[in-house]
Amino acid sequence: MVTIKEIADLSNVSRGTVDRVLNNRGSVNPQTAQKVREIAEKLGYKPNKAGLALAAQKKKLRIGVIIFSPDNPFFEKVMEGVSAKAEELAAYDCTVLVRSVTFDAAAQIRAISELQGQEIHGLVLTPYNDPDVVAKINELEQLGIPVVTTNTDIEGSRRIAYVGSNYYEGGRTAGGLMRLVTGGTASLGIITGSSQVLCHTQRIAGFLDVIQKTAPGLQVLDIMKNHDDEFESYEVTRHFLKTHPEANALFFAAGGVHGGCKAILNMNRAKNMHIICFDAVDTTRQMVLDGLISATISQQPWKQGARPLDLLFEYLTTGILPAEEIQYVDATIQIRENL
Amino acid sequence: MVTIKEIADLSNVSRGTVDRVLNNRGSVNPQTAQKVREIAEKLGYKPNKAGLALAAQKKKLRIGVIIFSPDNPFFEKVMEGVSAKAEELAAYDCTVLVRSVTFDAAAQIRAISELQGQEIHGLVLTPYNDPDVVAKINELEQLGIPVVTTNTDIEGSRRIAYVGSNYYEGGRTAGGLMRLVTGGTASLGIITGSSQVLCHTQRIAGFLDVIQKTAPGLQVLDIMKNHDDEFESYEVTRHFLKTHPEANALFFAAGGVHGGCKAILNMNRAKNMHIICFDAVDTTRQMVLDGLISATISQQPWKQGARPLDLLFEYLTTGILPAEEIQYVDATIQIRENL
DNA sequence: TCTTCTGTCGTGCCCGTGCACGTATATCTA
DNA sequence: TAGATATACGTGCACGGGCACGACAGAAGA
Numbered sequence: 001m002v003t004i005k006e007i008a009d010l011s012n013v014s015r016g017t018v019d020r021v022l023n024n025r026g027s028v029n030p031q032t033a034q035k036v037r038e039i040a041e042k043l044g045y046k047p048n049k050a051g052l053a054l055a056a057q058k059k060k061l062r063i064g065v066i067i068f069s070p071d072n073p074f075f076e077k078v079m080e081g082v083s084a085k086a087e088e089l090a091a092y093d094c095t096v097l098v099r100s101v102t103f104d105a106a107a108q109i110r111a112i113s114e115l116q117g118q119e120i121h122g123l124v125l126t127p128y129n130d131p132d133v134v135a136k137i138n139e140l141e142q143l144g145i146p147v148v149t150t151n152t153d154i155e156g157s158r159r160i161a162y163v164g165s166n167y168y169e170g171g172r173t174a175g176g177l178m179r180l181v182t183g184g185t186a187s188l189g190i191i192t193g194s195s196q197v198l199c200h201t202q203r204i205a206g207f208l209d210v211i212q213k214t215a216p217g218l219q220v221l222d223i224m225k226n227h228d229d230e231f232e233s234y235e236v237t238r239h240f241l242k243t244h245p246e247a248n249a250l251f252f253a254a255g256g257v258h259g260g261c262k263a264i265l266n267m268n269r270a271k272n273m274h275i276i277c278f279d280a281v282d283t284t285r286q287m288v289l290d291g292l293i294s295a296t297i298s299q300q301p302w303k304q305g306a307r308p309l310d311l312l313f314e315y316l317t318t319g320i321l322p323a324e325e326i327q328y329v330d331a332t333i334q335i336r337e338n339l
Numbered sequence: 340m341v342t343i344k345e346i347a348d349l350s351n352v353s354r355g356t357v358d359r360v361l362n363n364r365g366s367v368n369p370q371t372a373q374k375v376r377e378i379a380e381k382l383g384y385k386p387n388k389a390g391l392a393l394a395a396q397k398k399k400l401r402i403g404v405i406i407f408s409p410d411n412p413f414f415e416k417v418m419e420g421v422s423a424k425a426e427e428l429a430a431y432d433c434t435v436l437v438r439s440v441t442f443d444a445a446a447q448i449r450a451i452s453e454l455q456g457q458e459i460h461g462l463v464l465t466p467y468n469d470p471d472v473v474a475k476i477n478e479l480e481q482l483g484i485p486v487v488t489t490n491t492d493i494e495g496s497r498r499i500a501y502v503g504s505n506y507y508e509g510g511r512t513a514g515g516l517m518r519l520v521t522g523g524t525a526s527l528g529i530i531t532g533s534s535q536v537l538c539h540t541q542r543i544a545g546f547l548d549v550i551q552k553t554a555p556g557l558q559v560l561d562i563m564k565n566h567d568d569e570f571e572s573y574e575v576t577r578h579f580l581k582t583h584p585e586a587n588a589l590f591f592a593a594g595g596v597h598g599g600c601k602a603i604l605n606m607n608r609a610k611n612m613h614i615i616c617f618d619a620v621d622t623t624r625q626m627v628l629d630g631l632i633s634a635t636i637s638q639q640p641w642k643q644g645a646r647p648l649d650l651l652f653e654y655l656t657t658g659i660l661p662a663e664e665i666q667y668v669d670a671t672i673q674i675r676e677n678l
Numbered sequence: 679t680c681t682t683c684t685g686t687c688g689t690g691c692c693c694g695t696g697c698a699c700g701t702a703t704a705t706c707t708a
Numbered sequence: 709t710a711g712a713t714a715t716a717c718g719t720g721c722a723c724g725g726g727c728a729c730g731a732c733a734g735a736a737g738a
Contacts, residue, residue: 390724
């Protein structure tokens with residue numbers, strides 16, 4: 001365990017000077033600085049976390065969180081993760097300010113400005129994909145306010161990290177599961193939210209890649225959109241089942257699982273139907289337990305809420321950036337027995 | 340954030356007295372103690388982790404780890420977890436002493452005594468199920484040396500926590516997977532390590548419970564033992580396949596997956612064979628990627644190595660016992676696409 | 679009454695880091 | 709040459725908790 005004091009002793013300077021050198025603050029003689037840096041390097045100095053945390057205790061941190069309005073059961077679980085972690089961080093005098101707003105650029109930017117007014121030191125954001133939002137994130141970065149994106153990423157922004165799913169890999173896993181539960185032969189329908197949402201199309205791309213390569217017996221009858229709406233999902237599934245009496249498998253790449261399943265049940269098509277979907281919200285859990293859904297792939301919404309706060313807190317107190325800029329949560333396969 | 344100082348001020352005593360009361364050291368007037376305790380309770384005092392860690396810096400901790408000789412690829416992964424966490428803890432002047440010994444009571448007790456000679460402050464142990472080992476664990480507890488068991492638990496001991504799999508639930512998940520990949524109908528063989536090892540029998544119990552309740556079409560032809568030996572596994576599988584030409588599914592409840600799979604390949608029985616097993620060691624991974632094994636259930640060996648150290652360090656520096664005495668690692672389902 | 683013992687409690691330092699403040703020396707200006 | 713200014717560096721305190729030491733009072737013994 002190398003301390004600043006040790007480095008100071010070996011460099012024949014005081015702790016303060018070492019501090020100035022290693023943290024680039026104040027003015028130091030270039031030669032002295034060079035020497036200190038060399039010694040610190042040689043000794044492999046890593047700031048002591050306990051000391052850092054204690055020193056950080058003085059300033060009260062405020063972290064802002066902006067996510068969708070949680071009318072969505074998935075985001076309710078994300079919120080649970082946020083709340084749990086917020087409670088934990090409260091012990092370190094760190095306050096978490098949550099704003100849940102509608103999913104559009106203007107509302108997001110308004111919410112960010114509001115949080116800026118409250119003098120936040122960091123921000124967790126589920127970004128709406130818009131150049132204005134990118135600009136706003138970069139503005140925050142300029143002001144020294146780090147941003148972590150969650151659930152969905154945004155390109156071109158200088159956010160310090162992204163925590164979320166790897167949608168393409170999730171789709172691949174779904175494809176593999178479909179191969180396994182159908183034995184490699186089936187006539188299937190794919191139901192997605194929207195072709196405009198990158199997440200959904202990425203999932204379908206992964207799914208199709210896998211079945212084309214490893215399960216040529218899986219025939220895709222149709223790809224339909226439900227715009228993440230339960231009732232539209234019901235309608236669309238109903239129509240699909242009617243026009244395709246031979247269909248015996250369904251892949252839900254987005255929300256609307258509940259509506260789709262209801263349609264299957266109402267039309268008495270549950271028998272020999274193989275269903276793979278995403279997320280383990282309550283209604284989905286029930287359908288898995290009932291045996292209607294073979295398996296669901298959970299993206300750990302709780303973790304998607306909690307982890308970004310962890311990363312930000314670490315960065316704000318220790319200055320250490322996350323080891324990985326992109327932090328994928330595991331896509332865990334859930335069946336009736338391990339829900 | 341409540342501090343000792345605040346409690347002291349409100350109780351009209353000094354920090355030292357509050358410290359004595361809350362940590363039960365030294366002598367304090369019972370009335371004063373009562374008052375301090377009440378105030379601490381009311382304020383919901385939780386010792387500050389940073390402060391605690393800083394104070395703990397003075398005494399260098401030593402934690403002992405005893406696991407099997409890692410000729411086993413699973414325990415190699417456990418060791419990776421231990422090493423990674425040890426490196427992390429080294430930053431706090433905490434040394435981790437590892438002993439890997441053969442799996443019997445005498446050797447374990449000898450190793451523990453050795454570590455005692457090195458004045459360890461805590462111990463991580465994969466306990467051999469023997470009354471002498473129980474007694475030894477309790478002796479350590481008496482001496483103030485906390486013990487965390489990992490991978491397998493031991494009854495009647497006063498270990499502060501257990502980190503490992505829920506074998507019964509793992510078996511249930513395996514049963515569910517077998518139902519899914521076979522479509523609910525198959526003639527299967529079960530290969531286990533030994534009927535003397537609790538873990539293995541628990542897994543089989545979970546597996547059988549599930550298939551009896553949810554997949555009556557799954558017929559168990561035989562349950563065989565391979566004593567966790569690859570070559571015995573090869574022989575036993577070979578014999579099973581020969582005597583059961585109709586067999587089209589295999590469940591490996593223990594080690595020896597590689598040997599068993601080799602037998603299947605050599606006898607040209609890979610086609611239409613459904614295999615479910617445990618752990619994702621390299622040879623198993625390869626068989627999953629090759630499509631021979633449908634799915635494997637991983638018990639996160641890395642975490643089983645790392646987590647116990649975390650718990651012990653937390654306890655030794657802060658005195659906080661793990662929230663849950665029994666910490667199950669997730670049984671994650673791994674298929675070709677999410678390995 | 680003086681000493682000794684014991685129970686009770688306050689004080690100060692330590693751990694490692696950040697940071698405000700103070701000070702010494704060198705350079706520049708009037 | 710005195711004074712202002714800038715550069716380079718040392719010092720001390722804060723953060724929260726552990727712990728050693730010592731102070732003080734009351735009781736017991738001589």
